[in-house]
Amino acid sequence: MSLDDVLARIDADMPAATDRLLDLLRIRSISTDPAFKDDCDKAADWLVEDLQSLGIKTEKRVTPGHPMVVGHIDGPGPHLLFYGHYDVQPVDPLDLWDRDPFDPAIEDTAKGRVIRGRGASDDKGQLMTFIEACRAWKSVHGALPCKLTFFLEGEEESGSPSLVPFMEENRDELKSDIALICDTGMFESKVPAITTMLRGLLGEDFTITGPTRDLHSGMYGGIGMNPIRVLSKILAGLHDETGHITLPGFYDGVTELSDEMRAQWQGLNFDHSAFLEDVGLKAPAGEQDRTPLEQIWSRPTCDVNGIWGGYTGDGFKTVLPSQASAKVSFRLVGDQDPEAIRANFRTYLEANLPEGFTVDYRTDKASGASRMSVEDPAFEKARVALSDEWGIPAAYVGCGGSIPIAGYFKEIIGTDAMLVGFGKDDDQIHSPNEKYDLESFHKGTRSWARILHALSPSS
Numbered sequence: 323m324s325l326d327d328v329l330a331r332i333d334a335d336m337p338a339a340t341d342r343l344l345d346l347l348r349i350r351s352i353s354t355d356p357a358f359k360d361d362c363d364k365a366a367d368w369l370v371e372d373l374q375s376l377g378i379k380t381e382k383r384v385t386p387g388h389p390m391v392v393g394h395i396d397g398p399g400p401h402l403l404f405y406g407h408y409d410v411q412p413v414d415p416l417d418l419w420d421r422d423p424f425d426p427a428i429e430d431t432a433k434g435r436v437i438r439g440r441g442a443s444d445d446k447g448q449l450m451t452f453i454e455a456c457r458a459w460k461s462v463h464g465a466l467p468c469k470l471t472f473f474l475e476g477e478e479e480s481g482s483p484s485l486v487p488f489m490e491e492n493r494d495e496l497k498s499d500i501a502l503i504c505d506t507g508m509f510e511s512k513v514p515a516i517t518t519m520l521r522g523l524l525g526e527d528f529t530i531t532g533p534t535r536d537l538h539s540g541m542y543g544g545i546g547m548n549p550i551r552v553l554s555k556i557l558a559g560l561h562d563e564t565g566h567i568t569l570p571g572f573y574d575g576v577t578e579l580s581d582e583m584r585a586q587w588q589g590l591n592f593d594h595s596a597f598l599e600d601v602g603l604k605a606p607a608g609e610q611d612r613t614p615l616e617q618i619w620s621r622p623t624c625d626v627n628g629i630w631g632g633y634t635g636d637g638f639k640t641v642l643p644s645q646a647s648a649k650v651s652f653r654l655v656g657d658q659d660p661e662a663i664r665a666n667f668r669t670y671l672e673a674n675l676p677e678g679f680t681v682d683y684r685t686d687k688a689s690g691a692s693r694m695s696v697e698d699p700a701f702e703k704a705r706v707a708l709s710d711e712w713g714i715p716a717a718y719v720g721c722g723g724s725i726p727i728a729g730y731f732k733e734i735i736g737t738d739a740m741l742v743g744f745g746k747d748d749d750q751i752h753s754p755n756e757k758y759d760l761e762s763f764h765k766g767t768r769s770w771a772r773i774l775h776a777l778s779p780s781s
């Protein structure tokens with residue numbers, strides 16, 4: 323099946339595709355606010371109807387929260403699952419928007435034409451790139467180049483409470499060879515990228531208690547042990563002076579980059595000085611024997627996110643507080659085991675408490691890192707397809723944060739996720755004046771058409 327005709331169809335259909343996206347953007351599908359429940363339903367209905375118009379057998383599926391949209395269509399090639407989300411973030415503060423967030427429009431800006439409105443980038447614009455690519459395939463060839471399942475969620479921006487139960491209940495139906503996700507961005511807003519590594523997260527929130535009540539330093543200062551002094555020493559001991567984390571066993575399961583991946587990352591010429599200067603920093607603070615990109619993408623971290631205790635109001639109070647508290651989190655990579663690290667952290671903490679001190683934990687959930695099997699030829703085929711479209715070599719990149727859905731595909735369905743997205747750093751997702759570059763929408767659609775072609779057996 324010819325790819326060129328499909329690409330030409332996408333080019334010719336851009337005005338209509340843009341209108342369809344504007345239509346979807348008008349639906350106020352804010353998932354976190356119950357006032358917009360009907361709108362979330364409406365967005366799901368809109369997508370069901372649109373997918374059905376492409377001959378995809380699609381249903382709106384009820385969950386305790388907002389519905390899932392699930393569609394299937396047969397095809398010759400591997401079975402691909404596409405995931406996106408139709409819900410959006412709340413719009414406040416509304417007065418910082420230059421226009422009604424749900425009255426989207428095309429705007430000319432100094433950096434090109436953009437689609438402005440809530441959800442333009444995250445994730446309605448991105449998910450429509452894939453659907454528009456399918457539409458073009460269907461209209462040119464009367465069929466899709468691969469067997470496809472669509473799986474569209476309406477609770478991504480509100481913690482996805484129904485996602486895991488739904489995936490578990492419908493495991494067999496969602497089983498596929500690879501999951502495609504369009505909810506990420508381009509590297510430094512210009513290099514097309516496939517995200518292949520996501521860091522996991524572990525949090526510990528705790529309070530240590532020493533004396534049974536707050537004490538006066540005039541009476542107990544010197545003889546009484548201050549919990550803030552104890553806590554500060556414990557937290558300060560988590561890193562050495564070269565940026566390494568000192569917890570015993572912490573680096574167990576950390577995997578090293580392959581030589582190819584290291585070379586590719588070097589080729590990205592990441593400008594870490596500009597990245598840091600943008601936020602008023604000078605020098606990387608991670609492990610000093612690692613490159614800045616490794617520090618963000620492929621190395622684990624430990625950070626104190628909050629610390630409190632004693633008197634913090636106006637004026638001064640010479641108190642030895644009874645308690646001191648902190649929130650500490652770890653970003654995890656490779657096969658690091660969150661529960662083993664939690665246990666090691668607690669052992670370290672408790673070993674450093676003076677006699678008679680106690681600790682209370684408010685346990686938070688933990689998730690391990692995800693790493694995709696880039697040895698699967700589908701990844702290289704997709705990378706070449708992206709490079710062809712954008713005219714620059716596409717990169718495998720990491721992601722310092724977590725995208726839980728990618729891990730769920732692996733754990734529940736047993737499928738690797740391929741994360742390809744066309745967002746830019748200045749899309750202002752989750753913020754006022756969200757936008758999506760028209761170029762991202764157009765070339766993103768063309769990219770998916772190429773990827774579908776590359777993954778199909780007829781290519």
Ligand SMILES: [Zn+2]
Nearest residue numbers: 444445478505
């Ligand atoms: Zn999103």
